[in-house]
Amino acid sequence: QYQDQWRRWLGIPGTATWRVPLPLVRAQVWFGERLGRGPVNRTIWNMLLRGNRTGENAWQTVRDTFGVRLRALGEVLADTSSQMQDRWAAQLYFLAPCLKWAMVALWLASAxxxxxxxxxxxxxxxxxxxxxxxxxxxxxRLSAGLDLLLGLGLALARRPRPVVLAMLAMTLAYLVCIGVAMPAAFMEPLGGLIKNLALLPALAVLWVVVDRR
Structure with missing residues (x-):
């Protein structure tokens, strides 16, 4: 019910959910703690395991003590409509790291x-x-070495935006230099070079979403 309320507020259709086995969740929490990032840290996970419930008269106690009336989630969400940035943030949250690691894999494979x-x-x-x-x-061979450095840089850097800019510049250089020196490369049956046209905006999007602050 909690998740469904958020989905309705964001205007995201459907009510389907994925059941993730507990060992996988625990592994994600462990890696998130080590990396200092992730949707669920150990504190939140422990709270979810034991349940986050208040006493029977907790609402009234808060109101008497602090003069604040606690409201249900549905009531709070009904006070304002979601905006485009809310929907984008919700739907890109897990796609952003997927895009990042896809780029890491691509650059390492290229090397x-x-x-x-x-x-x-x-x-x-x-x-x-x-x-x-x-x-x-x-x-x-030199390009392969640079591919390796950029792939590892994106995987390990705490501030990855400069690495993404370098990837963007390198992709543009490939596209221009090979395109000028060998125009026939644009007509390859599998489209090896021309696919870089899609890679450029993908890297631009990655530059925006890779900063999780």
Whole structure:
């Protein structure tokens, strides 16, 4: 009922819920405590386990002592309507870390590919283009090293926004440099280069939501 009231106030349709096994919740609480972040810390979790209930006359006691009338959640929510920022914050709360870790995985995978791709394959890819004039194998290896640094930086940095900006600049550089040196790359069947067009706004969104303050 508590969650349903919030969903109705936010204008989010549906009443479906996911039942998460207690061991997974405890693991999330443990990691959240170690990382200093997360939706549920140990204090809140202990409160949820034992129940957060007041005595029979607690409302009247608060009113007599402090002159404040406690109100039910539904009454409080009915006093004002939700705004766009409320709905965005609620629905992006779990999507934001998913986007962050997807970017970490992408950059680390890019580093792995950049190091393991045989030199002959890199030279074959760059032949008959301007890329062949700029030591393509060395460039690929250096780019892979930078990918590794940025991937680890995003995973570990306490202030990750500068890392996201560097990722944005690197993606734009890939798009422009490879696009100019090898325009045919935009026409690859699987769209390897042109997909960077979607990556740019995704990184811009990540820059906004990665700061959890």
């Amino acid at each position: 792995w590919v950049g190091w393991l791709t045989p030199a002959s394959d890199i030279e074959r890819f760059a032949q008959n283009s301007l890329l062949a004039e700029f030591a393509p194998v060395l460039t690929a």
